[in-house]
Amino acid sequence: MIRPARALVAVALVLAVIAVPGSPASAFEAEGRQDRWHANGQRAEAYAVPARRRVTYSVTTRGRITASMEVFRRHAQETFDDPRGWRAGGVRFRRVRRGGNFTLVLAAAGTLPSFSSSCSVQWSCRVGRYVVINQLRWTRASPAWNAAGRSRRDYRHLVVNHETGHWLGLGHASCRRGGGRAPVMMQQSKGTGGCRFNPWPLPGEAAAVRRR
Numbered sequence: 001m002i003r004p005a006r007a008l009v010a011v012a013l014v015l016a017v018i019a020v021p022g023s024p025a026s027a028f029e030a031e032g033r034q035d036r037w038h039a040n041g042q043r044a045e046a047y048a049v050p051a052r053r054r055v056t057y058s059v060t061t062r063g064r065i066t067a068s069m070e071v072f073r074r075h076a077q078e079t080f081d082d083p084r085g086w087r088a089g090g091v092r093f094r095r096v097r098r099g100g101n102f103t104l105v106l107a108a109a110g111t112l113p114s115f116s117s118s119c120s121v122q123w124s125c126r127v128g129r130y131v132v133i134n135q136l137r138w139t140r141a142s143p144a145w146n147a148a149g150r151s152r153r154d155y156r157h158l159v160v161n162h163e164t165g166h167w168l169g170l171g172h173a174s175c176r177r178g179g180g181r182a183p184v185m186m187q188q189s190k191g192t193g194g195c196r197f198n199p200w201p202l203p204g205e206a207a208a209v210r211r212r
Contacts, residue, residue: 049083052090052210056100057131063108067139072106075153079160084200086164089209102129102167104160109136123189124159126166133159142189150197158188158199165201168209 059073073095079085080093112119115132119125124134140146141155161184173183175195182188182195183202201209 049088049090049206049210051087051092054092054094055102056094056096057102057104058096058098058100059104059106061106062114062132063111063135065106065108065135067106067135069106072133072138075156076104076160079157080164082157082200085157085161086168086201086206086209088201088203088206089168091168091209102131102164104164105130105132106135106138107132109134124163126163129167131160131163131167133163137189144191145189145197148197154197154199158184158197161199161201162188165205165209169212170205170208173205 059069059076061069077093077095081087086093107115109121112121112123112125112132112134115125115127115130119127119132122134122136124137125132137159138156141150141152145155145158165185170185172187173185175182175186175193178194180195181198181202182192183205184198184200185205186192186195188197
């Protein structure tokens with residue numbers, strides 16, 4: 001029969017081994033998990049997907065820009081780094097001073113048609129290597145998004161993820177299940193048809209990018 005004192009010592013030794021940095025258990029935790037914090041202070045744990053594709057991008061403007069470019073650059077990189085975003089599709093993004101694989105543009109609304117006749121002054125757009133974010137939408141979000149009570153910060157995640165998703169090769173999607181999360185490739189700026197607004201790729205969308 002194991003005495004209580006000896007049992008407590010044995011438990012303490014097991015816990016100490018698990019907690020030792022570099023032990024198999026702690027190495028597994030450190031390798032796979034990223035701890036993040038939501039805006040409400042709650043911890044969100046996400047497991048990083050190994051980068052299968054590394055892309056570079058530069059940032060520029062077109063037209064008269066009144067929004068903070070510092071905020072734009074920082075928020076875009078936060079969107080790209082977030083494990084809920086295209087990192088879940090195995091894509092790692094790094095900003096460079098010039099060139100890169102694509103160009104992220106903050107553009108005055110009236111300049112959107114200068115990228116393509118298919119681009120509207122009302123919305124953001126992607127044309128060739130240009131991922132174009134409409135300053136009007138960046139600063140005000142969209143009527144449908146605002147009516148749903150969603151935050152401007154989440155809208156910014158949405159629009160960067162959506163237009164970058166086009167650059168990654170994805171087309172528009174629709175919501176198949178009423179009440180479920182809308183695909184990030186749905187045109188949520190115009191509404192969701194009864195699904196829940198969602199600024200992040202669904203697992204199927206991330207998987208589609210991994211397969212490319």
